[in-house]
Structures are given as structure tokens and as C-alpha cells.
Amino acid sequence: MPVTNSVSAPPTWGVTLPLPGISLGQHRPIVEQLPAIGYTDVWTAEGGGTDAFTPLAATAAWSPSLRVGTGVIPVYTRGPAVIAQTAATLAELAPGPGRVLLGLGSSVPAHVSDINGIPFEAPFKRTRDVLRFVTRALRGEYIGDDFETFTIAGYRMPHPPADPVKVILGALRPAMLRLAFADGNGAITNLLLPGDVPKVLEAVGPQPAGKELIVKVFVCPTTDRHYARASARSFLAWILNQEPYRKFHEWLGNDDLLRTSHAAWEAGDPAGAQRALPDEIVDGLFISGSPEDCREQILRYHVPGVTGIQLYVSLPPEIPRTLESVLDLLRRLGPGSAARSS
Structure with missing residues (x-):
């Protein structure tokens, strides 16, 4: 049955950028207004199009309050130290405890092997090893170890971020979900039905305070x-x-x-x-329907244990690509409307 925000603490709400059909450079006025309409987060994804970090660097410059997160970057297509360095650099642009969420994941062979020529081998082990390396590197530890999937001769980050970066995993099944909460700061999951969320939560088990479970929801707001x-x-x-x-x-x-x-x-x-x-x-x-219908369906994903909602919004043809129209749509889909209707 539908669950409203009154059941548990309100989740964070984020939107995936860039929005389809709008160039990245045109997003500044949208990003600047997101906090005013209730959004707390901006997320990116990385496959065969826009890279994950450039939109977040722009967001950090455009808005001083939004959290910025990768949801997710593949653990194969950048070296472990480069991943840690990039996250630390982003944390300089977006200061504040937990304001940067580094989402790591195995991705899929189509994004790793087919377009990057990198073997998609031992995805769980590679993700585990990169998670452990990056977490330690961001704390400023010296690392000179043989991990199961790579060897680090010796590395210490010269200037680790002053504010902790949350490292989370794109996780689908039990082993990765457990790893995300045991060794990381939580998980982001996606492409599941609302009725599937309890099974994910059961696999996670009791969640320590401060850890994240973000659910990514795909939306096409059209009748x-x-x-x-x-x-x-x-x-x-x-x-x-x-x-x-x-x-x-x-x-x-x-x-x-x-x-x-x-x-x-x-x-x-x-x-x-x-x-x-x-x-x-x-x-x-x-999910599809009017923005109000979509919002009601989105709220079905917010059950106790889910800390955040990430929206991927596919803009239908009838929505003009103007600032006023896009902000109105995001307002009707998102947390501001949800709060007014509760």
C-alpha cells in the first residue's frame, strides 16, 4: 500500500542531471532554484554520455547547499587513486560534512568492455577493492597493499578532504548490499518496483545511523x-x-x-x-502519468529505511524546455508538492 512521509523521517530528494534535452550550460538557473522547491541533492550517472563529475562541479559552483552525488561511476574505467583524487577535488568545491556522495559500482559490460575496451572481470571483488582503497585514501591513510584485483605500490593523498566524503555503492543483490553497509556509507539501488523495496531492506538488515539507502526512480511525467x-x-x-x-x-x-x-x-x-x-x-x-500521479507513485518507494529518492526525469515533448516550465514540473513532482499534500 502507498506509504507517505509521515511514516518515517522525510527522505532527501534529488534529481539526475543533466536533464535530457537541455544542455549542461543551460542548467544553472535550474540548479540555483532547486533548494527553493525542496530538492536537497543533485545526482549524475555515467555510461556512454555525460561524465559524472563535470555536472557536479558545476552544481557545486552554482549552489552552495545542494548535496552532490555520483550514482554511479564504474570502478573499472578510472584508476583507484584517480577516483579518490577526483572525489577529494569535488569536496573542495562542495565543502560540508557529507555533502559529497561518491557512488561507485560495477556498471555493466556494455559500459566497461564494449565502449572502453576494459575486461569486465570479477565485478564484486573489483568493487569491494576499489571501495576499500578509496575509503582509506580519502581518510589520508598510507596504502601500499596487494588487493585481490590490483596492487598499489604506495600512495597517500597529499591533501585529504577536510569534510568526510560518503562513499556508497550501486548495489542490487545481497552480497553487494551487505558490502555497501559494512564497508561503505550505504547504497543506491534502482530499477525495482515499489513492492521489491522490502526485499532489498531485508538483505541490508539493521542500518547504522548516518548510512544511506537511496532509491533511483525513473519518471516520464506525461498522460x-x-x-x-x-x-x-x-x-x-x-x-x-x-x-x-x-x-x-x-x-x-x-x-x-x-x-x-x-x-x-x-x-x-x-x-x-x-x-x-x-x-x-x-x-x-x-512511471508515468500527470506530475501529481507520478508523485504519488514515487512516494510508494519511501518506506522506513529508505533515506533518499533520486529522480531520473525524462521530459516529454509537451513540456517546453523553458526555466519556468521545467521548474514547475520538478516542483509538482517533488518534495514541495509532497509536503503540501501530506
Whole structure:
């Protein structure tokens, strides 16, 4: 059943930048107004398009209060020390305890091997090793160790950040979720149905104070259901047939709903894989409707234990790419509207 913010402490609310169809340089007036409409965080992701850190550096310059987080960067495509150095540099631009959230993850072979030529090997071990190295490096420790997936001859960060950086993991299944909370500052998870969240929380177990569980929610705020489904199917068929997400939904118990899509994908028929996705999966993983309807669906993800909501907003054609229209849409989707309606 739907859960409102009255059940537990209000979550942080974030939006993924850049918004599709708007150039990064045009985001400054949007970012400057986000705190006024209730948003606390700006997030980025990194695959085959915009890098994760440049939008966050711009956000730190444009807004002195927003938290900035990567959700997530692959642990393969940068060296461990470069990851730590980049996070420390971002923390200089965005000072404040916990204002920078460094989200690390294994990503998927399509982003690691196919476009970067890097073998996608031992993803859990690589993620664990990078998490442990980066956490220690950001504390200013000397590191000269043989990790299981790489060796560090000797490194100490010359100027570790004065304010702690929260290092979290993109985590889907139990082993990664447990690692995220045992060795890191929490997790970010995504592409799950509201009814799947309790299973994730069960795998996490009791959460120490100060750790994060961020849920990323994909939203296409339009009442044109045909458009929303058509625009979501290509992405969902691709991502749900990547091995990490396929195994994630097998663990969640959604495999029966996806079996026909998997078979089409394996047969080299991506169009068939799209068509085979049930509407309930498309509508559940990439929610649509009026902004108010979408907001009610977003709130279903906020249950006790979830500390933050990250929105990925796909702007439909009927929304003008103007400051006033975009801010109005984000206001109607987000925490300000939620608070007024509670």
C-alpha cells in the first residue's frame, strides 16, 4: 500500500542531471532554484554520455547547499587513486560534512568492455577493492597493499578532504548490499518496483545511523501512456537484459515476467525483446502519468529505511524546455508538492 512521509523521517530528494534535452550550460538557473522547491541533492550517472563529475562541479559552483552525488561511476574505467583524487577535488568545491556522495559500482559490460575496451572481470571483488582503497585514501591513510584485483605500490593523498566524503555503492543483490553497509556509507539501488523495496531492506538488515539507502526512480511525467511506454521500452529492454540487472530481477522474483524478453534478446531480436516486456513492468519501472500521479507513485518507494529518492526525469515533448516550465514540473513532482499534500 502507498506509504507517505509521515511514516518515517522525510527522505532527501534529488534529481539526475543533466536533464535530457537541455544542455549542461543551460542548467544553472535550474540548479540555483532547486533548494527553493525542496530538492536537497543533485545526482549524475555515467555510461556512454555525460561524465559524472563535470555536472557536479558545476552544481557545486552554482549552489552552495545542494548535496552532490555520483550514482554511479564504474570502478573499472578510472584508476583507484584517480577516483579518490577526483572525489577529494569535488569536496573542495562542495565543502560540508557529507555533502559529497561518491557512488561507485560495477556498471555493466556494455559500459566497461564494449565502449572502453576494459575486461569486465570479477565485478564484486573489483568493487569491494576499489571501495576499500578509496575509503582509506580519502581518510589520508598510507596504502601500499596487494588487493585481490590490483596492487598499489604506495600512495597517500597529499591533501585529504577536510569534510568526510560518503562513499556508497550501486548495489542490487545481497552480497553487494551487505558490502555497501559494512564497508561503505550505504547504497543506491534502482530499477525495482515499489513492492521489491522490502526485499532489498531485508538483505541490508539493521542500518547504522548516518548510512544511506537511496532509491533511483525513473519518471516520464506525461498522460500520453503510449508515448511513455514506447520511449521507455528501448532502455528497459536493453538494461534488463544486461547480466547484473537480469540477475537482480531473478533474485527479486520477477523472472517470470521477463523470460520472454530474455529469450528474444538472446536470439538477437532486440525489437522483440522490447515488445515482450509486459506493460506492468514498463509502467512499474518507468512511471508515468500527470506530475501529481507520478508523485504519488514515487512516494510508494519511501518506506522506513529508505533515506533518499533520486529522480531520473525524462521530459516529454509537451513540456517546453523553458526555466519556468521545467521548474514547475520538478516542483509538482517533488518534495514541495509532497509536503503540501501530506
